[in-house]
Amino acid sequence: MEDKIKSGYLYDFYGELLTEHQRSVYEMSINDDLSLAEIADSLSISRQAVHDILKRCDKLLQDYESRLHLVEKFMNIRGDVIRINELTEGNPSEATLSEISRLSQLILEEL
Amino acid sequence: MEDKIKSGYLYDFYGELLTEHQRSVYEMSINDDLSLAEIADSLSISRQAVHDILKRCDKLLQDYESRLHLVEKFMNIRGDVIRINELTEGNPSEATLSEISRLSQLILEEL
Numbered sequence: 684m685e686d687k688i689k690s691g692y693l694y695d696f697y698g699e700l701l702t703e704h705q706r707s708v709y710e711m712s713i714n715d716d717l718s719l720a721e722i723a724d725s726l727s728i729s730r731q732a733v734h735d736i737l738k739r740c741d742k743l744l745q746d747y748e749s750r751l752h753l754v755e756k757f758m759n760i761r762g763d764v765i766r767i768n769e770l771t772e773g774n775p776s777e778a779t780l781s782e783i784s785r786l787s788q789l790i791l792e793e794l
Numbered sequence: 795m796e797d798k799i800k801s802g803y804l805y806d807f808y809g810e811l812l813t814e815h816q817r818s819v820y821e822m823s824i825n826d827d828l829s830l831a832e833i834a835d836s837l838s839i840s841r842q843a844v845h846d847i848l849k850r851c852d853k854l855l856q857d858y859e860s861r862l863h864l865v866e867k868f869m870n871i872r873g874d875v876i877r878i879n880e881l882t883e884g885n886p887s888e889a890t891l892s893e894i895s896r897l898s899q900l901i902l903e904e905l
Contacts, residue, residue: 699861750810753864760871761905764898767878771895775886783894784882787875794872 692754693744701740708736763790803865804855819847874901
């Protein structure tokens with residue numbers, strides 16, 4: 684997964700476990716796509732401080748994922764649901780329903 | 795949701811954020827269904843200590859859920875996937891595929 688997209692997912696899942704200050708800095712970088720200098724300016728802190736906070740946030744979010752694996756679980760489920768959705772665009776047949784049944788059972792085992 | 799079942803889900807999702815000691819005590823209670831006295835005996839600690847640890851774990855797990863809402867999110871998805879799975883047991887028809895399409899899109903919006 685592309686790093687920035689993955690960071691976004693990790694933040695969606697675990698962002699609430701960061702402090703409010705960490706969240707503001709992280710959101711400026713990930714959501715608003717501001718540069719270190721712009722964030723530093725807007726918060727009146729040094730660029731080094733912004734850099735350290737972002738690095739610390741990445742480490743914390745990755746640490747939560749390495750313990751909980753919920754983003755991984757969610758990505759697997761998402762892949763199966765996208766496949767189910769694609770199958771509904773074809774003609775109705777026993778074979779289609781049987782494949783949807785198999786995929787939905789896979790998801791239920793994962794959940 | 796019945797309390798013990800809900801505690802089980804919370805533990806499945808966030809258990810890895812507890813300490814190893816908290817996890818052992820919690821698993822004896824939730825997975826092995828041991829009494830306070832049995833857990834206390836097996837760990838050579840007081841029943842009061844076991845009680846306090848369990849209460850603390852419940853609070854921590856509920857606190858993670860109140861911040862992240864991931865159990866709630868996954869439970870919603872689970873309900874929709876169960877419905878999709880039920881629909882695959884009927885006859886193949888446009889209407890069935892259209893309802894599966896609707897449900898799978900709902901899930902993708904949630905994910």
